[in-house]
Amino acid sequence: MSTATPKPRAKWAAVGHSVPKLDAYTKVTGAAVYVDDIPAAGMLHGRTVRSTIARGRICSVTLDPAFDWSAVTVVDWRDIPGENVVALIESDQPLLAHDDVRHQDEAIVLLAHEDPEYLLEAMKHVRIEYEPLEPVLTIEDSLARKDVLYGSDNVFKTIHIERGNTAAGLASADVVVEATYRFGHQEHLYIENNGMIAVRTRDGGLHVRGSLQCPHYVHKALCRAFALPGDKVRVAQTVTGGGFGGKEEYPSMIAGHAALLAWKSGRPVRLMYDRLEDIAATTKRHPGVIHIRAGVQRDGTLVALESDIVLDGGAYATLSAVVLSRGAIHAGGPYRWPHARIHARVVATNTPPNGAFRGFGAPQTQFALECHIDRLAAELGMDPVDLRRRNALIIGDITPTGQTLHESVSAHEVLERTLEASRFHARRKEFTKANAKAEAAERAGRSSPGGRRLRRGIGCALVYHGAGFTGSGEVRLASKAAMELTEDGWPRILAGTTEIGQGTITVFAQVAAEALGLAPARVQVAEPDTARVPDSGPTVASRTLMIVGALVGECARDMRAALEGLTGKPVANEAAFRRAAKRWLQERGPLRVEAKYRKPEFIQWNEDTYQGDAYGVFSYAALVTEVEVDLDTAETRVLDVTTAQDIGKAIHPVLAAGQIEGGVLQGLGWALLEEVRWKDGRVWNAQLTNYIIPTSADAPPIHTILVENPTSLGPFGAKGVGEMPMDVPAPAVVAAIAHATGVRMTEIPVTPERLRSALRADGNTRTGR
Amino acid sequence: MSGPVTLKLRVNGRAMTLSAPPMKRLLDVLREEAHLTGAKEGCGEGECGACSVLLDGIPVNSCLVPFGQCEGARITTVEGLASGRRLSALQQAFVEMGGSQCGICTPGMLIAATALLDRKPGRVPSEDEVRTALAGNLCRCTGYQRIVDAVRAAAKPRPSGSKPGRGR
Ligand code: FES
Ligand code: FES
Numbered sequence: 028m029s030t031a032t033p034k035p036r037a038k039w040a041a042v043g044h045s046v047p048k049l050d051a052y053t054k055v056t057g058a059a060v061y062v063d064d065i066p067a068a069g070m071l072h073g074r075t076v077r078s079t080i081a082r083g084r085i086c087s088v089t090l091d092p093a094f095d096w097s098a099v100t101v102v103d104w105r106d107i108p109g110e111n112v113v114a115l116i117e118s119d120q121p122l123l124a125h126d127d128v129r130h131q132d133e134a135i136v137l138l139a140h141e142d143p144e145y146l147l148e149a150m151k152h153v154r155i156e157y158e159p160l161e162p163v164l165t166i167e168d169s170l171a172r173k174d175v176l177y178g179s180d181n182v183f184k185t186i187h188i189e190r191g192n193t194a195a196g197l198a199s200a201d202v203v204v205e206a207t208y209r210f211g212h213q214e215h216l217y218i219e220n221n222g223m224i225a226v227r228t229r230d231g232g233l234h235v236r237g238s239l240q241c242p243h244y245v246h247k248a249l250c251r252a253f254a255l256p257g258d259k260v261r262v263a264q265t266v267t268g269g270g271f272g273g274k275e276e277y278p279s280m281i282a283g284h285a286a287l288l289a290w291k292s293g294r295p296v297r298l299m300y301d302r303l304e305d306i307a308a309t310t311k312r313h314p315g316v317i318h319i320r321a322g323v324q325r326d327g328t329l330v331a332l333e334s335d336i337v338l339d340g341g342a343y344a345t346l347s348a349v350v351l352s353r354g355a356i357h358a359g360g361p362y363r364w365p366h367a368r369i370h371a372r373v374v375a376t377n378t379p380p381n382g383a384f385r386g387f388g389a390p391q392t393q394f395a396l397e398c399h400i401d402r403l404a405a406e407l408g409m410d411p412v413d414l415r416r417r418n419a420l421i422i423g424d425i426t427p428t429g430q431t432l433h434e435s436v437s438a439h440e441v442l443e444r445t446l447e448a449s450r451f452h453a454r455r456k457e458f459t460k461a462n463a464k465a466e467a468a469e470r471a472g473r474s475s476p477g478g479r480r481l482r483r484g485i486g487c488a489l490v491y492h493g494a495g496f497t498g499s500g501e502v503r504l505a506s507k508a509a510m511e512l513t514e515d516g517w518p519r520i521l522a523g524t525t526e527i528g529q530g531t532i533t534v535f536a537q538v539a540a541e542a543l544g545l546a547p548a549r550v551q552v553a554e555p556d557t558a559r560v561p562d563s564g565p566t567v568a569s570r571t572l573m574i575v576g577a578l579v580g581e582c583a584r585d586m587r588a589a590l591e592g593l594t595g596k597p598v599a600n601e602a603a604f605r606r607a608a609k610r611w612l613q614e615r616g617p618l619r620v621e622a623k624y625r626k627p628e629f630i631q632w633n634e635d636t637y638q639g640d641a642y643g644v645f646s647y648a649a650l651v652t653e654v655e656v657d658l659d660t661a662e663t664r665v666l667d668v669t670t671a672q673d674i675g676k677a678i679h680p681v682l683a684a685g686q687i688e689g690g691v692l693q694g695l696g697w698a699l700l701e702e703v704r705w706k707d708g709r710v711w712n713a714q715l716t717n718y719i720i721p722t723s724a725d726a727p728p729i730h731t732i733l734v735e736n737p738t739s740l741g742p743f744g745a746k747g748v749g750e751m752p753m754d755v756p757a758p759a760v761v762a763a764i765a766h767a768t769g770v771r772m773t774e775i776p777v778t779p780e781r782l783r784s785a786l787r788a789d790g791n792t793r794t795g796r
Numbered sequence: 797m798s799g800p801v802t803l804k805l806r807v808n809g810r811a812m813t814l815s816a817p818p819m820k821r822l823l824d825v826l827r828e829e830a831h832l833t834g835a836k837e838g839c840g841e842g843e844c845g846a847c848s849v850l851l852d853g854i855p856v857n858s859c860l861v862p863f864g865q866c867e868g869a870r871i872t873t874v875e876g877l878a879s880g881r882r883l884s885a886l887q888q889a890f891v892e893m894g895g896s897q898c899g900i901c902t903p904g905m906l907i908a909a910t911a912l913l914d915r916k917p918g919r920v921p922s923e924d925e926v927r928t929a930l931a932g933n934l935c936r937c938t939g940y941q942r943i944v945d946a947v948r949a950a951a952k953p954r955p956s957g958s959k960p961g962r963g964r
Contacts, residue, residue: 045892047891047892048891048894048896051891051899052883054896054902055877055887055891055895055899055906056834056874057873057903058834059899061836063833064833216936217900218838218844218846218900218936219836219838219898220837267898268900269898269936269937270898302838528897528899528937529897681894684894684942685897685937685938688939689897689937689938689939692938692939692940693936714839715838715839715843722934724927724930724931728923728941729941
């Protein structure tokens, strides 16, 4: 295993060095306190009674009179002091279902009791009677308006992006290729299940702690549901065991439930999901269907792209419109398309709402696009790498939204570096030869040792990913970060941005330390607690470092300037900082500086036409993977992965590479293993025994190359890193399988069942040849 | 559940007398009675390994072990791996090499890896051996690469006092 990391520039003392992750000590000793580790003494346990049908009306909710309810707190929608909504973009999702049920496992009644065993028993004695309605469970049925669940046509949101004249472009192209791609749900499967603790405070407010990504989202939702002013609601994050988007919006629901039980009982309440409940009820990655028609000239110049995208949003709007937006904007991939028409819709079904998941629509659309690029290459008889080289974006190119790329464009560099490190072309030749030899031997009746018919393949993919909120999103967020001096004269960062394992605390401390002349470990990072930290916007969209990190850097520079203004001497090392800080505290009292996001001048975005600068800058990644396919079992094993990713500047190379490797493996899981199976709108494999994620034995060695092509927009040139690694593996795997077997899959995950039927259709089975 | 039983155990080198119903999961007894919350529950059905502890030196999923079977058992949880403030070589390698991200799998990983390294002290296991030994411990954050690297680095014999696993 190797990680090629750029040498730290000598001029930076903190940035670019892989200092020990600041929260690692407590994590390796077991001292870190996750929500479930908070002592339960004095608390009630909470549980959620959920719908058992996908769609219908609730006729009655009855508590079995034979059961002793005297010590059980029971909450339904009538107990909600404010509005019965989980406030997000739209206000369509209730905190507790009232008369309508729109999906399986929708929350209807909440129970709390001191004894978790008694509580489980109590759940069985809540009787809910329904008048069931025929559910709409698939995208096809939703589009066909089998029944209307939302608006007049079941479409939550439509996005249309148009550049040039696509019809004319397709007509003029030498070759036009058309295909339909499909992808399923994906469960986040953070290893820490969701959990919240809620307390009704003495002053009539709420204090909620738990596993979450976005404390200010939860805060906003609680204020609405409880009709409380902002200062009466306090939300804090506990150490969080993974999020990946899965703890972006759904925790608002769980916090609301825990808070309702605490409100009614007057006791602190802990509401911990078990794995079954977490998989069955919470959000997933949006599944969908993408139909692409693309035209190319004989010489490999891409001419026109027509992409029709439909995502399944599930029963409520949640963040679907934004996921769709990011997906649509990335639908052309990192290529020049003189003509492009991208039409994207997200529709309602009676399945649990889908939501934020690492990549946020971009993995879906770039999976389809990259598969299609390979298809175009095959049709042209061209090396798929050459087709990419010919069309990959360079500075000055224009994206489908009309954005001219001004800086930090690395599509070519990441591609070439990945190809070189993986020895792509040499390996491709070797595999082609070995596969032909194996096939010839099998035909001649000489089977390989063990009788297995194995084939190897290698595939490549190229993607890009915009960092930060789309278009004017960052302007609307108007994020803030602050920094203060502690009483002992150390700097403390105040930001609403959360550590969810990705390293926020450490990289923020590094960015601040650099400006203050301190060691990163000297910089404190306050626990995200809405009572203490400003709203830095959500911890999503690969925006933490590039947007909020930049604000942290600005605060540090301001603090340094303030201190230097006081002493008249440079603050360049720890001793100088300490002297100045102590003097400030003595002479002037507390010191707090704040920075607020300001839009760079050049970013222009038109929300109505979907034209303009969708993102300030993009990150770029290429990935090559080698696979081995067993033609008889149709199992695919990933043997090796090499990926070069341009993230502008690796503030912390080890953490950056760790983000990439983790995202890559999630992408491989999505491509090959992870499939949510449904029965009547309900997840039937809501367990780790049957929803399979990659283990260390499934995971290939991952060789990461960090490319640093800095942007003027992020701190020290850093761009986003969190999501892009998820975009790139799936199409590379599909390409590698195609190389190994000759079968080009259009649907992921490529499970053995799916591949077997494709191989059979191709005649590529033992009996078939 | 039947009434509680009282058992004597050695947990992280300390003698403990704990009372709980015999069918109560060892995981819950450790977390609730012994107040050792290092072992985590990720699935409760033996699939994720977040609850791994050493039981008489063997890594087990403590969510599957009934307390009643633990009379006289020697148990090591993640809290027992360091000596005071001094981290074990494995813990130190996890800290330095990025073996822990969100950290929820880390206690179980460390336990499984400790068991692996204890089996053949002084020998560096191959990458494949490490991957096989850790296959019962799920991690959703790291992609496992840095965990595997850290385990191998920690296995390398080194002069006392030096730090593990910087070079590659
Ligand atoms: S909680 Fe024991 S194996 Fe998952
Ligand atoms: S570090 Fe998060 S699950 Fe392993």
